[in-house]
Amino acid sequence: MENQLSIYNSLNRTKEKFEPIHENHVGMYVCGPTVYSDVHLGNCRTFVSFDVIYRYLLSKGFKVRYVRNITDVGHLEGDTDIGAEDKIGKKARLEQLEPMEIVQRYSNGFHAMMRVFNTLEPSIEPRATGHIIEQIEMVQSILDRGYGYEKNGSVYFDTIGFAKKEAVYGKLSGRVIDDLLVETRTDLKHQSEKNHPSDFAIWIKADPSHLMRWNSPWSVGFPGWHLECSAMSTKYLGKNFDIHGGGNDLKFPHHENEIAQNYGACGCAPAKYWLHTNMLLMNGKKMSKSDGNSITPAQLFTGDSEHISKAYSPMMIRFFMLQSHYRSTLDLTDESLLAAEKAYRRLMEANGHLQNFKHSGGAATDEAYEERIIGLIELMYLNMDDDFNTPRVLATMFELVPEINKIQSKAVDLHSISAATLERFQASFKEFIYDILGLVDEAAEGANANEALDGLMELIIDLRQHSRANKDWATSDKIRDGLQALKIQLKDGKEGTTWSKE
Numbered sequence: 001m002e003n004q005l006s007i008y009n010s011l012n013r014t015k016e017k018f019e020p021i022h023e024n025h026v027g028m029y030v031c032g033p034t035v036y037s038d039v040h041l042g043n044c045r046t047f048v049s050f051d052v053i054y055r056y057l058l059s060k061g062f063k064v065r066y067v068r069n070i071t072d073v074g075h076l077e078g079d080t081d082i083g084a085e086d087k088i089g090k091k092a093r094l095e096q097l098e099p100m101e102i103v104q105r106y107s108n109g110f111h112a113m114m115r116v117f118n119t120l121e122p123s124i125e126p127r128a129t130g131h132i133i134e135q136i137e138m139v140q141s142i143l144d145r146g147y148g149y150e151k152n153g154s155v156y157f158d159t160i161g162f163a164k165k166e167a168v169y170g171k172l173s174g175r176v177i178d179d180l181l182v183e184t185r186t187d188l189k190h191q192s193e194k195n196h197p198s199d200f201a202i203w204i205k206a207d208p209s210h211l212m213r214w215n216s217p218w219s220v221g222f223p224g225w226h227l228e229c230s231a232m233s234t235k236y237l238g239k240n241f242d243i244h245g246g247g248n249d250l251k252f253p254h255h256e257n258e259i260a261q262n263y264g265a266c267g268c269a270p271a272k273y274w275l276h277t278n279m280l281l282m283n284g285k286k287m288s289k290s291d292g293n294s295i296t297p298a299q300l301f302t303g304d305s306e307h308i309s310k311a312y313s314p315m316m317i318r319f320f321m322l323q324s325h326y327r328s329t330l331d332l333t334d335e336s337l338l339a340a341e342k343a344y345r346r347l348m349e350a351n352g353h354l355q356n357f358k359h360s361g362g363a364a365t366d367e368a369y370e371e372r373i374i375g376l377i378e379l380m381y382l383n384m385d386d387d388f389n390t391p392r393v394l395a396t397m398f399e400l401v402p403e404i405n406k407i408q409s410k411a412v413d414l415h416s417i418s419a420a421t422l423e424r425f426q427a428s429f430k431e432f433i434y435d436i437l438g439l440v441d442e443a444a445e446g447a448n449a450n451e452a453l454d455g456l457m458e459l460i461i462d463l464r465q466h467s468r469a470n471k472d473w474a475t476s477d478k479i480r481d482g483l484q485a486l487k488i489q490l491k492d493g494k495e496g497t498t499w500s501k502e
């Protein structure tokens, strides 16, 4: 099929025809989680969005290398670049664990959650701590090209020098060099080591209490958070690659600084297309743990939250996420979940009917009717080609659902459409539901449902282990009692915890 895909490019703030750098190949880098706490639903929304994008690129026949990193060092409290504690280091200090134990625990939890949401694994999942050498080399290249300076063992990126020469600093986030220059005069005195307040650390000298540190030409220290993504995307996708993604909260400073670093190190733009997902809200407000306006994925699956009236299945939540466009905010409310659940069942039920239809060939078709059906099938692909517009895809599918139901109830004769059109109809629905949208028919597909259950149990066992490690006995008892009520037994053994169902 001809490639008609267009993508909204945050860098240019326009929708552009997607033309990969190397024909038929796509390199895509997505900023992964910082593994210092349980993955939250907002993160899941972003990763589900990129999963659908990945799946659609695959379905169009592209050979995709999808790189999604794990941030396990350098991401500081308050998302600042220097002077604050490392998020993972802090958790390790509080729990008296090795930082890598924290990283392993929350990476496991993240992977279990990604399986529960039926996302495909990325092609490469690099960790920042595994790429310290590459990061040191990149800092050196930035210094060699005159875009960095060292002060007291830390290395900073010279944003003003860079912005004057390359004129790309601020392009993604819309900051202009004049703003940065004004800030120079007003804020400089507050930033003792930096030449300019907008400069950011790319290598940070560690104080002796810092748990994660490495030798470098400048100090025993650790790399800056922004640097890891520049170094790992370059290593696995090259100096120029196709797509870079993440949540829109990462546009500034994280992505802006990534672009600066790549230019700074090699004089080239990293990604051709920048894609940003929008944030998850609950009841119209930003989902936030601190003011109680938050819900965990586990609470959604068990129904154990004041914000919802019942439990919702992971596939239902995935469907719910796909009902809004990745660039729009997604507002989670109980009513919208209830409505989505009904719609999800209606779609799955209709698909079950559709896949069972058997055409006996021959017979005269109703030309106008057939044309309408073909038009809607083609529209599903056109909608997806239009910046991965999943809500419009679903709306089109819901125009087809009543037609399936009419054929099912014999209000319309199946032979109003040709055998070839029926085949196309069946194949497109299958492709969209399972391969592109990544949904699983929980009711109809016992095997898949069991797989989801395995993933869920892995997650629940993981949550129980966390609560026990935190001495949160109330939660661990609640999990055990809740499972017992469902006739699920947990067995703790040397090799870990296993489960069985009566």
Ligand code: AMP
Pocket (backbone or CB within 6 Å): 031, 032, 033, 034, 035, 041, 042, 043, 044, 045, 046, 071, 245, 246, 247, 248, 249, 250, 277, 278, 279, 280, 287
């Ligand atoms: P973090 O673990 O905070 O580094 O975030 C991992 C990914 O999740 C990033 O791409 C973030 O932009 C994204 N993200 C964080 N919070 C939300 C949210 N509330 N809604 C959607 N995406 C989010």
Ligand code: ZN
Pocket (backbone or CB within 6 Å): 030, 031, 032, 229, 254
């Ligand atoms: Zn990143």
